[in-house]
Structures are given as C-alpha cells and as structure tokens.
Amino acid sequence: MFKKVLSGLVILTFATCAFAAKDKNSIQVKGSDTMVNLGQAWAEKYMQENPGDFVSVTGGGSGTGFSSLISATCDIAMASRNIKEKEITLAKQKGVIPFEIKVAMDGLAIVVSPKNPLSKLTIDQLANIFTGKIKNWKEIGGKDEVIVVLSREVNSGTHVYFKEHVLRKNDPNSKAEFSSGALMLSSSQAIADEVAGNSAAIGYYGMGYISAKQKPIMVAKDEKSEYESPTIENVVNGKYPISRPLFLYANGQPQGLAKKFIDFCLSKEGQDIVLKTDFVPVK
Amino acid sequence: MRRFKEFIIEKLILVCGVASIFFVVLIFLFLAKEGLAVIKTVSPFKFLFGKSWYPISEPAQLGILPLILGSLLVTLGAAIISVPIGVGCAIYIAEIAPVKLKEILKAGIEMLAAIPSVVLGFIGMITLAPLVKNIFHLPTGLTALSGSIMLAFMAMPTIVSIAEDALYSVPKNYKEGAFALGATHWQTIWRVMLPAASSGIVAAVMLGIGRVIGETMAVMMITGNAAVIPKSIFVPVRTLTATIAAEMGEAVVGSEHYFALFAIGIVLFVISFAINVTADLFLHKRQ
Numbered sequence: 332m333f334k335k336v337l338s339g340l341v342i343l344t345f346a347t348c349a350f351a352a353k354d355k356n357s358i359q360v361k362g363s364d365t366m367v368n369l370g371q372a373w374a375e376k377y378m379q380e381n382p383g384d385f386v387s388v389t390g391g392g393s394g395t396g397f398s399s400l401i402s403a404t405c406d407i408a409m410a411s412r413n414i415k416e417k418e419i420t421l422a423k424q425k426g427v428i429p430f431e432i433k434v435a436m437d438g439l440a441i442v443v444s445p446k447n448p449l450s451k452l453t454i455d456q457l458a459n460i461f462t463g464k465i466k467n468w469k470e471i472g473g474k475d476e477v478i479v480v481l482s483r484e485v486n487s488g489t490h491v492y493f494k495e496h497v498l499r500k501n502d503p504n505s506k507a508e509f510s511s512g513a514l515m516l517s518s519s520q521a522i523a524d525e526v527a528g529n530s531a532a533i534g535y536y537g538m539g540y541i542s543a544k545q546k547p548i549m550v551a552k553d554e555k556s557e558y559e560s561p562t563i564e565n566v567v568n569g570k571y572p573i574s575r576p577l578f579l580y581a582n583g584q585p586q587g588l589a590k591k592f593i594d595f596c597l598s599k600e601g602q603d604i605v606l607k608t609d610f611v612p613v614k
Numbered sequence: 615m616r617r618f619k620e621f622i623i624e625k626l627i628l629v630c631g632v633a634s635i636f637f638v639v640l641i642f643l644f645l646a647k648e649g650l651a652v653i654k655t656v657s658p659f660k661f662l663f664g665k666s667w668y669p670i671s672e673p674a675q676l677g678i679l680p681l682i683l684g685s686l687l688v689t690l691g692a693a694i695i696s697v698p699i700g701v702g703c704a705i706y707i708a709e710i711a712p713v714k715l716k717e718i719l720k721a722g723i724e725m726l727a728a729i730p731s732v733v734l735g736f737i738g739m740i741t742l743a744p745l746v747k748n749i750f751h752l753p754t755g756l757t758a759l760s761g762s763i764m765l766a767f768m769a770m771p772t773i774v775s776i777a778e779d780a781l782y783s784v785p786k787n788y789k790e791g792a793f794a795l796g797a798t799h800w801q802t803i804w805r806v807m808l809p810a811a812s813s814g815i816v817a818a819v820m821l822g823i824g825r826v827i828g829e830t831m832a833v834m835m836i837t838g839n840a841a842v843i844p845k846s847i848f849v850p851v852r853t854l855t856a857t858i859a860a861e862m863g864e865a866v867v868g869s870e871h872y873f874a875l876f877a878i879g880i881v882l883f884v885i886s887f888a889i890n891v892t893a894d895l896f897l898h899k900r901q
Contacts, residue, residue, distance in 0.1 A: 398866055421866055477753045484839070484860045485670050508668050511680070514756055514850050515839035517860055521739070528744055531753050 357385035358588050362396020362409035363488050364518060365437060365537040366577055369608045370409055376604060377595050386592055393488030400580055401427055406589050408580040411437065411488030411537075428583045434596050436611035438561040439493060439573040440538040442523075442545040446530040449473045451549040451558040454572060458498050460533060463510025468531065480513040481522045481534035489519070492575050493535055538566075539609035566611045577610065645883060649876035652676070656870075661877060667841040667852070669861060669871040676874045680841045682881065684758070684851030685827060687844050688837060691762025692769055692826045697819050699766070700773030704818075707774070708781035709803055720775075727771035735832035738764040743836055750848055756838030758851040764832050769822035776821060780814020781807055813896040820893035824886050830855040854882050 360370050367390040374386035388409075391399075396408035401422045414422075414429050422429050441457060443449060449472065452460075459465040461480055469475045483490040490509075499505035516522050522534040527544035538561045541547050549558035552572045565571035585593050595601050602612035652661060656676050664677015707719050742763060743755030750759075784807055792802040808815070830853075838850025839860065858875050865872040 394865075402867065417869065418866055421868065479754045486861055491670070506671075508671060511666060511842045512840050512850070514754065515841075515852065515860065517834060517839075521835075524739070525754070525756070529747070529754055 356383060356588055357387065358407060358592060359399075359405040360386060360388045360407045360409060360579075360592075361391060361399045361405040362580075363393045363411040363577070364390040365411045365487075365489055365539075366409040366435075368539065369435065369577075369605060369610060372604045372608050373592075373596050373601060376600065377592060380595075381591070384588060384591070392484070392486035393491070394486045397422075397429075397580070400429065400582060401425055403427065403582070406581065407585075407592070410578045410580055411575060412491045413578070414580060430581045430583055430585065432579045432581070432585075432593055432597070433576045433613055434579050434593075435577040435602075435605045435613055436566055437575055437577050438538040438563075438566040438571050438611070439489065439535055439575065440541050440561040441533065441535050441548040441550060441573070442526050442541065443533050443548060444526055444528075444530045445544070445546045447473060447546065449548065450546070451551065453551045453553055453556075454497060454500065455553065457550070458500065458507065461493070461498055461509055461513065462507050463512060474530075476531040479525075479529055479532040480510055481525055481532055482509050482513045482515055483519070483522070483536070484515050484517050489536060493573075496575070497573060537610070538562075541609075563606070563609070563611050574611070576613075642883070645876060645879050648873060649878075649880040652870065652873040652877040654870075655873070661874070662881075665843060667857070669865075669874060674870055674874075676870065678854070678857075678874075678878060678881065680843045681852055681854045681857050681878065683843055684837070684841075685853040685855070685882075685885075687758050687847060687851055688761045688765060688833060688853055689823060689827045691758060691847055692765035693819070693823055695762060696766035696769040696773060696822060696826075700770050700818070700822065701777050701815060703770070703774045704777035704781060704815075705803055705807075708778045709799075709807065723771050723774050726767065731768060731829055732831040732835075734764055734767060735835035738832060738836045752848055754838065754850065756836055756850050757848050758837060758844055759847045761833045761837035761851070761853075762847065764836055765826045765829055768829055768832065769826045772825050773818045773822035776818035777811070777815045780811040780818065783814070784810040813899045817893040817896040820889050820896065824889040824893065827889070828855060828882065828886055830859045834859055854878050858882075 360374065367388060370388040374388045377386055378384060393410040393412050396405065396410055397414060397418050399405040400408040401418065402425070414431065419429060441452065447468070449468070452471070456465065456471055460478055461482070463480070465471060466478060467475065468478055494509065495501065498507040498509065516525065519536040519540045522536055523540050523542065523545060526532045526534050538547070541561070547561050549560045550572055551558045557570070559565045559570045559572070561571050566574040579593055579596065581589050581593065597614060602614050605612045656664070661676055661678060662682070663679050664675065665679055666675045666677050667680060668675040703719070703723070707716055711719060738760060743760050745755070746752065746757060746760045747755030788806050788810055789802055792806045797805070833853050834856035837853060837856065839852045839856055840850040841852040842849065844851045858878055861871070862875060865875055
C-alpha cells in the first residue's frame with residue numbers, strides 16, 4: 332500500500348515537472364477546421380525534429396482562432412480567411428497586434444453525390460443555388476429533385492469565404508445571403524457524409540476532403556470560360572476560380588517558439604507537408 | 615473542542631448549501647448583463663419576432679423567431695413521442711412487471727440516461743437520418759422529426775423514473791379498495807392509480823421536457839440547423855441551443871452577435887425556468 336502511494340507521488344512529481352517544463356516551450360495553435368489536419372501534420376513533424384518543444388493544435392473555426400488570439404488563449408491562430416476590420420480593432424483594444432503570414436493555398440471544391448448527373452456549373456449558377464434562387468436540379472439540367480443546400484456554420488472561414496467570393500462575387504455592396512433553408516453543418520466531414528448519402532445534396536469544402544464518395548463539380552467563372560476541376564495544378568496556375576489563401580496569425584512579429592514553428596511551416600519541409608495534406612504550397 | 619468542530623462543520627455545510635443558490639444568482643446576473651446589451655442594436659420586439667437570423671452580415675439581422683419555433687417544434691415532437699411511451703413504461707414497471715424484469719428494466723433505463731448525448735447524436739446522424747429520409751421520401755433526413763425522435767430517447771429516463779416514483783407512492787389502500795370493489799387491474803390503473811399520481815406524472819413530463827429543450831449536441835448534429843420558420847416537422851430546423859453552441863466560437867467578444875447569443879441564453883433560461891417552476895408546483899401539490 333505504502334509503496335503504491337509512494338510511486339503515485341513520484342509519478343505525480345514527475346508529471347508536474349513535465350507540466351511546468353511544458354509551459355515554457357509550448358505553443359497553442361488554434362482555428363480553422365480546414366487547416367486542422369495540416370496544422371497537426373506540421374506539429375507532429377516539428378516535434379519529431381525538435382524534441383522538448385510542444386505544439387498543440389485544435390480546430391473550432393477561423394473565428395474561434397481569432398477570438399482565442401485576441402483573448403490570448405492561443406499563440407498562433409490558423410485562418411482560412413483574412414482577419415476582419417472589427418476583429419483588428421478589438422485585438423488592439425486588448426493589446427494584441429495580429430500579424431499575418433500566408434502559409435498555403437486551398438481550392439474550395441463544390442461537391443455532389445456521384446449519382447448526380449451534373450458535372451459542371453458556373454459561379455453564377457452556384458450563387459443562385461446557394462442563395463436559394465434555383466431550387467430544383469431540373470432548372471439547371473439535372474433530375475427533378477429539390478436541391479438540398481449544405482453549408483458550414485458561421486464560425487467557419489470557409490463559410491465566410493464562400494459567401495464573399497461566390498454568393499457576393501467579391502462585391503462589397505452585395506447583400507446576398509445563404510438561403511435560409513440551407514442546412515448548416517458543423518464540420519466538413521458532416522458535409523462529406525451527407526453528400527455521400529444524398530443524391531440531391533450539394534456542398535462545399537476544402538479540396539482535401541474530396542473522396543470517392545463525392546463528385547467534385549467543374550467550375551467556370553462565367554459561361555465563356557473553361558470549366559476547371561479542383562486540382563492542385565489548377566489552383567497553382569490560377570485556373571480554378573474558387574481558391575483562397577490560408578494564413579497563420581501571430582501576436583505581433585512572431586518570436587521565440589512561434590517564430591521557429593512558423594519558419595518551419597514555410598520551409599521546404601513544411602511546404603512538402605502542405606502538398607501531402609492536399610493543399611497548395613505558397614513557395 | 616468537540617463543539618467547535620461541530621460548529622465548523624455546520625458552517626461548512628451551510629456554505630455548501632448556499633453556494634448553489636449563489637452561483638445561480640451569479641450566472642443569471644452575468645447572463646442579464648451580457649444579454650440585455652443587445653437592446654442597444656435591436657429592439658426586443660424585433661429580436662424575439664424577427665424572421666431572419668444572419669448574425670455575421672453587415673448589418674447583422676438578429677431575429678430569433680425561427681430559432682424559438684425550431685426549439686419548440688423539436689420539443690413538442692419529442693414530448694408527443696416520449697410521454698405515452700414513458701408513462702406506459704412507468705405503469706408497467708410500477709404495476710405489472712414481475713420483480714426480476716422490473717430490476718432489469720430499471721437498470722436499462724438508467725443506462726439510457728447514461729449515454730452521452732453526443733453519442734446519441736452521432737448514432738442518429740448515421741442511422742436515423744437516412745431512415746427518416748427514406749421512409750418519408752424527404753430531400754434530407756436532417757429534420758425536426760429526427761431531432762424529436764432522438765430527444766425522445768433522452769427525455770424517457772427522466773419521465774419513466776419520476777412517473778414510476780409517483781405511481782409507487784400512491785397509498786396501497788387505494789388499489790386494494792379498487793380491487794375490493796371488483797375493478798379489473800386495468801380499471802384500477804386507469805381510474806385510480808393514474809389520477810392519484812397525476813401531479814407527479816405531470817411533473818415527470820415537465821422535467822422531461824426541460825431536459826429536451828436544453829439539449830444541444832444531439833440536436834445540432836441531426837436537425838440540419840437551417841434557420842427557417844418550420845412549416846412542418848419534416849423540414850430542417852435550427853434550435854436556440856444549437857445556435858449558441860455553433861456560433862459562440864465565432865462571436866467576437868463584445869460584438870452585437872456576442873450579446874445576441876447571450877440574449878438567446880436569457881430566452882432559454884426563462885423557458886426552462888418556467889418549465890421547472892411548473893414541475894415544482896405539481897410536485898408540491900402531490901405532497
């Protein structure tokens with residue numbers, strides 16, 4: 332009995348030591364769900380090469396990342412959209428100066444079920460589908476089925492990006508909104524699952540989530556342009572019209588461990604990981 | 615020395631007792647402080663009865679009518695499903711089941727209560743939603759109905775255990791009297807036991823509903839979360855709780871969206887407070 336207690340105490344002491352040590356050289360990375368897999372891959376490789384440093388990565392959405400950065404509960408925020416004016420003002424009030432680093436590119440795939448006969452759409456058609464103006468697949472040459480529109484929740488950078496660049500077509504004065512009948516799902520995986528099982532559904536997510544159970548739609552800027560599919564090549568050469576930058580945000584010029592980690596992400600090795608997780612490198 | 619020890623312990627327990635009330639008051643004050651600030655941007659009437667919920671647009675549209683109706687619809691559906699089954703189950707356990715089966719059933723219901731709601735939600739998303747879609751030929755299975763069915767499972771344990779308790783505490787001589795007058799077992803249950811236990815059963819139902827309206831994770835996963843005013847139970851809905859859970863991460867602290875989410879919290883608090891008070895009134899009536 333005594334021995335057990337003793338060994339328990341010893342373990343506890345070690346654990347606290349480890350914990351205390353962890354505080355000094357550990358960083359919290361938080362934000363975009365799109366980037367969670369990428370962030371985790373970076374963190375794993377980084378920790379392998381720098382034993383003793385701890386990087387913990389969690390998701391929650393770009394907005395979540397920004398609010399954590401502002402409230403200083405994380406060191407680096409991952410974001411699939413630019414920080415908003417409002418968020419910058421708020422950050423400054425709290426003494427945080429967001430510093431943006433572009434680390435990768437991502438193509439947004441529009442996906443339907445493989446059972447859906449449609450294979451290409453223009454941005455205009457997409458905007459009309461997602462705002463609810465087109466309600467039935469037959470209006471755009473599909474089967475006579477009500478379109479089930481799937482979107483991410485409002486805490487998702489993907490949601491914001493899609494609204495600004497597809498629904499509103501980069502027009503800051505546009506008032507276009509997602510159709511109020513659009514289903515708001517809480518993760519990209521939930522959209523992937525629903526699209527896989529529902530022949531009338533259409534959704535969007537980062538192209539890393541494409542699998543054999545969903546069919547990516549070829550997209551054209553307008554009727555005169557070529558229809559392009561979301562591949563790494565088409566994102567790199569800019570042919571695919573819905574692609575976006577992915578960012579890391581730090582508080583001011585990154586320093587110490589944060590700088591070391593961000594440098595790693597931008598290194599050749601870090602950018603190789605970007606490619607491996609189905610995103611597009613920036614360097 | 616001994617008396618001193620008694621004194622200390624007494625006071626400690628007093629602190630524990632008062633703590634819970636203290637915390638409730640604190641929580642309410644915080645909710646009120648953060649939530650009422652929404653009045654600065656949108657009038658209470660527009661907030662409660664506005665028909666569109668676009669919290670992150672410029673300017674934001676903060677109308678929670680679709681969310682309130684969504685919550686009520688899912689809750690009503692869950693009540694319609696769980697009350698008859700729950701009360702029936704309670705009658706069976708309290709009156710009819712043999713002792714051995716009774717124990718098994720009770721254990722089973724306790725197990726049902728122990729399943730985390732996120733697990734139920736996940737199971738519902740994978741199995742129930744496609745089933746609902748195929749049976750009713752709907753465009754999608756992520757509907758208010760799926761949410762109601764799932765929540766009915768969650769309300770059942772509360773309803774069964776409290777209703778069974780109420781039936782159990784009906785004095786034995788009521789039953790014996792009914793039998794002596796030549797009533798059958800069913801007549802006794804229907805005409806004597808149920809009316810005698812009615813206040814307890816109503817309390818059970820209310821507490822079950824209270825559990826349902828506050829439930830978050832499972833509904834967020836299977837109701838589709840579309841903020842439209844529901845016209846039937848076969849369409850996706852967005853509930854008050856799911857809205858708070860899904861959007862809290864995005865809301866910038868101190869923004870109108872943030873205050874609006876707290877105001878939703880107040881609305882929820884008021885609803886579940888009303889339900890709990892009603893349940894309490896019925897429980898006290900019984901005693």
